[in-house]
Amino acid sequence: MEKHLTIPMSDNDIKDLRSGDMLYLSGTIYTARDAAHKRMYDTLQAGGELPYEIEGSFVYYLGPTPARPGQVIGSAGPTTSSRMDKYTPLLLDKGLKGMIGKGKRSPEVIEAIKKNGAVYCAAIGGLGALLSKRIVASEVIAYDDLGTEAIRKLTVEELPVVVIIDTEGNYLYER
Numbered sequence: 001m002e003k004h005l006t007i008p009m010s011d012n013d014i015k016d017l018r019s020g021d022m023l024y025l026s027g028t029i030y031t032a033r034d035a036a037h038k039r040m041y042d043t044l045q046a047g048g049e050l051p052y053e054i055e056g057s058f059v060y061y062l063g064p065t066p067a068r069p070g071q072v073i074g075s076a077g078p079t080t081s082s083r084m085d086k087y088t089p090l091l092l093d094k095g096l097k098g099m100i101g102k103g104k105r106s107p108e109v110i111e112a113i114k115k116n117g118a119v120y121c122a123a124i125g126g127l128g129a130l131l132s133k134r135i136v137a138s139e140v141i142a143y144d145d146l147g148t149e150a151i152r153k154l155t156v157e158e159l160p161v162v163v164i165i166d167t168e169g170n171y172l173y174e175r
Contacts, residue, residue: 001018001020001021001022002021002022002024003017003021003022003023003024004024004026004158005023005024005025005026006025006026006027007025007026007027007028007029007056007057007058007098007156008028008053008055008058008097009058009097010056011097014097014098014117014118014119015117015167017163017166017167018166018170019163019164019165019166019170019171019172020162020163020172020175021162021163022160022161022162023121023160023161023162023163024158024159025058025156025159026156026157026158026159027155028057028155028156029057029058029059029100029154029156030057030058030059030060030141030151030152030153030154031060031061031062031063031064031151031152031154032059032060032149032151033061033062033079033083033084033148033149034083034084034149035143035146035149036142036143036146036149036150036151037084037086037087037091038087039146040087041086041087041090044091044094045090050094051141051142051143051151052141052142052151054094054095055094055095056097057095057096057097057098058096058097058098058099058100059091059096059098059100060076060078060099060100060101060123060154061078061079061080061083061084061099061100061101061102062076062077062078062079062152063079063149064076064128064138064148064152065128067138072136072138073135073138073152073154075128075129075131075132076128076131076132076135077123077125077126077127077128077131078100078101078102078122078124079102080101080103081099081102081103081104081105081120082103082104082105084099084101085105085106085108088105088109088112089108089109089111089112092113092115092116092118093112093115093116096116096118097117097118097119098118098119098120099118099120099121100122100161101121101123102123102124103122104173105120105164105165110169110171111169113165113167113169114168117167118167119163119165119166120164120165121161121162121163122161122164123159123160124160131159134156134158134159134160135154135155135156135159136155136157137153137154137155138154138155139152139153140152141153
């Protein structure tokens with residue numbers, strides 16, 4: 001089923017999403033890859049605060065290429081999601097509602113998705129240049145020292161993704 005949704009999302013917004021649904025997301029999402037996830041995880045383990053409001057948010061596993069003149073962002077293709085699996089359950093426990101990446105997730109992440117009523121979505125790898133056209137604003141908000149792995153706040157309009165794992169643990173890659 002095709003759905004047009006705005007982020008951030010509530011439990012109510014997410015509970016009816018099903019594995020295989022085509023979503024067009026608009027609103028605010030954040031980027032984070034391996035190094036940023038490790039830093040957020042370590043910060044939370046030490047009792048610190050995250051650099052953005054995680055409740056209801058989506059994270060896009062993305063390290064964009066530099067923007068060309070006149071562009072908001074460079075190529076914006078997804079990163080392999082399993083590299084974040086070690087850190088994901090804690091972030092879901094803190095209120096993360098959705099993740100966008102590519103590839104499979106671990107059984108621990110699937111259980112955390114079900115426990116927290118979240119979803120995992122895939123963006124199509126190899127389409128980074130096209131996906132970047134759906135990003136209308138980009139600003140580094142944390143960990144600037146990480147370069148392309150810094151956390152960015154993105155404003156997206158109709159970003160196309162597919163629900164891979166829904167709140168009940170239905171897993172498109174295994175169906």
